[in-house]
Amino acid sequence: MNLPSHAPLAVQTRGDAVESVHYGSLITTAPDGSISSSMGDSQAGFYPRSALKPLFAVGMVRAGLAVSSEQLALAAASHSGSERHQDIAASTLADAGMDASALANSTDLPYGAEERSAWLQAGNGPTRLAQNCSGKHAALVALCVKRGWPVQGYLDTSHPINELLRSTVEDLTGENVGTTSTDGCGTPVYTLSLAGVARAFGRLAAAAEGTAERAVADAMRAHPELVAGEGRDVTAIMRAVPGLVAKDGFEGIQAIGLPDGTGLALKISDGGDRARMPVAAAALSRLSGDPSLAAALHPFLAVGALGGGERVGELTAVPA
Numbered sequence: 001m002n003l004p005s006h007a008p009l010a011v012q013t014r015g016d017a018v019e020s021v022h023y024g025s026l027i028t029t030a031p032d033g034s035i036s037s038s039m040g041d042s043q044a045g046f047y048p049r050s051a052l053k054p055l056f057a058v059g060m061v062r063a064g065l066a067v068s069s070e071q072l073a074l075a076a077a078s079h080s081g082s083e084r085h086q087d088i089a090a091s092t093l094a095d096a097g098m099d100a101s102a103l104a105n106s107t108d109l110p111y112g113a114e115e116r117s118a119w120l121q122a123g124n125g126p127t128r129l130a131q132n133c134s135g136k137h138a139a140l141v142a143l144c145v146k147r148g149w150p151v152q153g154y155l156d157t158s159h160p161i162n163e164l165l166r167s168t169v170e171d172l173t174g175e176n177v178g179t180t181s182t183d184g185c186g187t188p189v190y191t192l193s194l195a196g197v198a199r200a201f202g203r204l205a206a207a208a209e210g211t212a213e214r215a216v217a218d219a220m221r222a223h224p225e226l227v228a229g230e231g232r233d234v235t236a237i238m239r240a241v242p243g244l245v246a247k248d249g250f251e252g253i254q255a256i257g258l259p260d261g262t263g264l265a266l267k268i269s270d271g272g273d274r275a276r277m278p279v280a281a282a283a284l285s286r287l288s289g290d291p292s293l294a295a296a297l298h299p300f301l302a303v304g305a306l307g308g309g310e311r312v313g314e315l316t317a318v319p320a
Helices: 049-062 069-075 083-095 113-121 134-147 160-173 194-205 212-222 233-240 276-287 291-300
Strands: 007-014 017-029 035-039 180-182 188-190 245-249 253-257 263-268 302-307 310-317
Touching: 007 276, 007 302, 017 194, 017 276, 017 310, 035 276, 049 069, 049 134, 049 160, 049 188, 049 194, 049 212, 049 245, 049 253, 069 083, 069 134, 069 212, 083 134, 134 160, 160 188, 160 194, 194 212, 194 245, 194 253, 194 263, 212 245, 233 245, 233 276, 233 291, 253 276, 263 276, 276 291, 276 310
Parallel strands: none
Antiparallel strands: 007 017, 007 310, 017 035, 017 263, 180 188, 245 253, 253 263, 302 310
């Protein structure tokens, strides 16, 4: 097994000492898709996990999926499981003449802490609609109905959906997928280079009017609260930076596209989450000479470390 050659990306200080170091790899791409900056391992393949969802949504729109802007944003989401999130997923199914029994994703409690607490207090348990990928799975079911494909078994490797998702990812990233495995919710997940993922998000954010890429990007921009949820950093950064498209993924993945076609993708080596957004925001700040972008990104650059209820240090990106 070849281990990626990760580099230090972030440090947490406490007082005058470095308390923790987060390693990982990060790539940014220029609007033409070329690599503009690199930290860590630029060649290794990583699973983008849920950062693939917007790319999958592009493939579904290309294949004929016709849903509302809210439903499309949720198809690209790892939602928090609020009542609104679940209602929109259910509406995608209902519009296709289906219900939650058609879903093949795993069951789970809502992902958001407040949403999970409210769900449990109401006496509910794990369900497929509450699981954070239900919007994507509802869209997959709706596409099967639209295309006349079998709904039952839509996650089988022989189902036409598998070829659609893989070919779309390869087109948008500009590279062939490596290893194929199964994500937590049951859909396929592929190893790709961070450069390929960054390139795809740059294309998504800068897509021309009338394309499937633009439809997905516009839905995400219009409804950032559906792409993640209230209190989550992906929703917050999309609200803060006009035109930005962002999607996180389990195991320390973050992908971002800017409307000029700039792309970013990063992987935190141990799969931890806390360094993901400060590292991404710092990288975007370094790339741009736009003071307004730097100001919008400033709140995402550091996370405070507390001691006795007071801020005594912070988590920040390592200078490039």
